[in-house]
Amino acid sequence: MQDKKIAGFSKMDKQAKIDWLSTHFLEEPTAATQELASFWHQDEDLQRILDGFSENTISNFPLPFGIAPNFMINGKVYAVPMVIEESSVVAAAASAAKFWLPLGGFHTEVVDTVKLGQLHFRWSGTTERWQALFPELEQRLRLEATHLTANMEKRGGGILRLDWLRKTEIAPDYYQLRVSFETCDSMGANFINSVLEQFGATLQQWASSAPELTQKERELQILMAILSNYTPDCVVKAWVECSMEDMQKTLKTGDDVRHFCQKFETAVNIAVHDPYRAVTHNKGIFNGIDSVVLATANDFRAIEACGHAYAARDGQYRSLSRCTIKGDTFRFELEIPLALGTVGGLTKLHPLAKMSLQILGQPSARELMQVIAATGLAQNFGALRSLVTTGIQAGHMKMHLQNILIHFGATPAQIEEAKVHFEDRTVSFTAVREFMAQYNTVQ
Ligand code: MEV
Numbered sequence: 346m347q348d349k350k351i352a353g354f355s356k357m358d359k360q361a362k363i364d365w366l367s368t369h370f371l372e373e374p375t376a377a378t379q380e381l382a383s384f385w386h387q388d389e390d391l392q393r394i395l396d397g398f399s400e401n402t403i404s405n406f407p408l409p410f411g412i413a414p415n416f417m418i419n420g421k422v423y424a425v426p427m428v429i430e431e432s433s434v435v436a437a438a439a440s441a442a443k444f445w446l447p448l449g450g451f452h453t454e455v456v457d458t459v460k461l462g463q464l465h466f467r468w469s470g471t472t473e474r475w476q477a478l479f480p481e482l483e484q485r486l487r488l489e490a491t492h493l494t495a496n497m498e499k500r501g502g503g504i505l506r507l508d509w510l511r512k513t514e515i516a517p518d519y520y521q522l523r524v525s526f527e528t529c530d531s532m533g534a535n536f537i538n539s540v541l542e543q544f545g546a547t548l549q550q551w552a553s554s555a556p557e558l559t560q561k562e563r564e565l566q567i568l569m570a571i572l573s574n575y576t577p578d579c580v581v582k583a584w585v586e587c588s589m590e591d592m593q594k595t596l597k598t599g600d601d602v603r604h605f606c607q608k609f610e611t612a613v614n615i616a617v618h619d620p621y622r623a624v625t626h627n628k629g630i631f632n633g634i635d636s637v638v639l640a641t642a643n644d645f646r647a648i649e650a651c652g653h654a655y656a657a658r659d660g661q662y663r664s665l666s667r668c669t670i671k672g673d674t675f676r677f678e679l680e681i682p683l684a685l686g687t688v689g690g691l692t693k694l695h696p697l698a699k700m701s702l703q704i705l706g707q708p709s710a711r712e713l714m715q716v717i718a719a720t721g722l723a724q725n726f727g728a729l730r731s732l733v734t735t736g737i738q739a740g741h742m743k744m745h746l747q748n749i750l751i752h753f754g755a756t757p758a759q760i761e762e763a764k765v766h767f768e769d770r771t772v773s774f775t776a777v778r779e780f781m782a783q784y785n786t787v788q
Contacts, residue, residue: 355401363403391696398691410640410697412704413438417450418583418719425720426701427636432744434632437727438720444730447595448587451722453715459505459578460684462537464522464544465568468552469561472511475520478558482551483507489547490540497536502527504540522548525578530710532644532686534572541570574647575654576684583718584678585726592675600734606675608733609668613677616664623664626725627656630665630679633724637717641705642691642698648683655682666725679722683714742772749774753781 349369354362363381367374381404386392396402408428413435416423425442427435445451468475487494487504494503505525512519522544526537545567552558552565593602616626631649638645656665666679687710692698702708705716731737746767750760763780770776 359396359403362401366403394694394696398695408639409435411435413442413720413723415439415446416442416716416719416723417446418453418715420450422450423706423716424704425637425716426640426704427633427720428639428697429632429636431632432748433741434636434724436740436744437731438633438636438723441723441727441730444595444726445585445723448585448591451583451585451719453581453583453719455711455714456580456582456680457578458527458711458714460526460528460533460537460576461573461578462524462526462541462571463573464524464541464548464570466520466522466545466548467516467518467564467566467568468520469518469564470558474562475509475511478555479509482548485551486544486547490543493536493539493543497528500529502529502533523573528686530687531689532647532684532710533689534644534647535689537572538570541572545570574651574684576651576682577655577658578682579684580655580680580682581714581718582678582680583715583722584676585722586674586676588673589670589675590673605733606670609675609677609729610670612729612733613664613666613668617667618663620662623656623662626664626666626729627653629728630681630721630725632728634681634683634717634721637701637720638685640698640701641685641687641713642695642701643685644690648685651682651684666722677722677726679718679725681718681721683717685710685713685717687713743767746772746777749777750781753777755781755784759784 351365354365357365363378364374367378371377384404384407386395386405392405395405408430411427411429413425413427416425425438427438429435470478486507490504497503503526505527508523508525510521510523512521524537524541524544526533526540528536549565549567552563589602589606592606596602596605613626616623631652634648634652635645638648652665653662656662665681666677668675668677670676686692687702687708692702705713708716728737731740746763747760749772750763755763759781763777766780767776
C-alpha cells in the first residue's frame with residue numbers, strides 16, 4: 346500500500362508539492378499537474394503575493410467576480426462588487442436594487458462600531474478585593490499598552506472601556522476582562538489581540554510583584570487573550586420603505602400590490618418565529634453579505650458567526666430582517682452586526698479587493714457596513730419576492746441552465762440554442778440531457 350503520509354510538506358517548493366500530490370492522490374498526474382499550473386497567474390510577482398496569503402498553496406481557485414449595479418443607498422448610487430459561485434445571487438441583488446431605485450432606494454444607519462476582546466484568567470482573590478484593586482490596575486494596563494494604542498488613538502480609536510466579569514459557573518476562580526475597542530477603518534483583529542496579550546503580560550507581572558497582594562492573591566493564571574467575533578454593538582441598519590400605491594407602479598400590471606405585500610410580510614414573520622425557515626432566510630441574506638465581504642477581502646467566517654449569534658440573541662434563532670405594513674406603508678428592514686475593515690488585512694494587498702474598494706469609491710469601514718447591509722437586504726428581498734410569486738426554481742434553473750449545459754459539454758452555439766429552447770420550458774437536469782441528446786454527445 347502506498348504511504349500517503351508525508352513529513353516536511355510545507356518545506357517543499359510548489360512544483361515538488363504538486364508532484365507528490367499527483368503521485369499519491371491524483372488519477373491522471375500529468376493532466377492534473379497541467380490543470381493546476383493553468384490557474385497560476387502569469388504575473389509571477391502577483392502569484393507570489395497570492396501564494397503568500399496562505400500556506401502550502403499549489404494553485405489559485407477562481408470564483409466569479411460580478412457587479413450588481415443601481416444600488417441607491419442614502420441617495421448615492423453604487424455598483425456593488427460581489428464574489429459568489431451560486432447562480433442567480435448577483436442577478437437577484439441587481440434586480441432588487443433596480444426595483445427599489447424609483448422607490449427611494451435603500452436607507453442605512455450605523456448604530457455603533459464597538460469591537461470586543463476578552464482576556465480570560467483565573468485568580469484566587471475575592472470579588473471584593475478585585476473591585477478594590479481594579480481601578481489602579483486598569484490605569485497600569487492602559488499605560489503599559491500605549492506603545493500599541495498610540496497610533497490607533499491618533500486615528501480616533503483605541504481602548505474604549507474595560508469591564509471585568511466573574512463567572513463561577515465556568516470555574517470558581519474564573520475571571521474575565523472584557524475590553525471594548527474602536528478600531529476606525531480597520532477590522533482590528535491584530536490590534537485587539539496584541540493589546541489583549543499585552544494586558545495578559547501586565548496582569549501576570551502585577552500579580553507576581555504588587556506589594557498590596559497577599560501570597561494567595563499572587564496566584565493568577567492567564568488562560569487566553571483573544572478578540573470576540575461576537576460584536577452586538579458593531580451594528581448597522583438598512584431599510585426600504587414606500588407606499589403601496591408607489592410600489593403598484595413598479596409591479597407588473599395586474600399584480601395586486603397589497604396581496605404581494607401581505608404575503609411578503611407573512612413570509613418574513615415565518616422566519617421570525619420558525620428556526621427551520623429562519624436559517625434558510627438568513628442564508629439568503631448572507632448570499633448578498635458574504636459576496637461583498639469576500640469581494641473586499643473581509644473575514645466572511647467572522648461575519649457569518651457573528652450574524653448567526655445575533656440572530657439568536659434572545660435565545661431563539663430568528664430572521665435578521667423584519668417587515669411591517671402600517672396603513673399604506675410597506676417597510677422592510679435588516680439589522681445586523683458587521684465588523685469590517687477597509688484598511689489593513691488583505692483589503693489593499695489583494696488586487697481585486699483593492700479594485701472592489703475603488704469601485705465602491707474608497708469607502709470608510711462605516712460606509713462599507715452600510716453598503717453590505719443594503720446588499721443583504723436586497724438579496725433577502727429578491728429571494729422572498731421570487732418565493733411568494735413565481736417560486737425560486739424558475740429564475741434559479743434558468744441561471745443554472747448554463748452550468749448544466751457545460752456539464753454535458755455543450756458548445757457556445759448549442760448553449761445559445763438551448764437558451765431559446767428553454768425560454769418557455771422548465772429547466773431540469775433530465776430536460777437538458779434530453780435536449781443535448783440530439784447532438785449525440787451525452788452518454
Ligand atoms: C438560496 O441560496 C437562498 C434562498 O433559499 C433564500 C430563501 O429561501 O430566502 C432562496
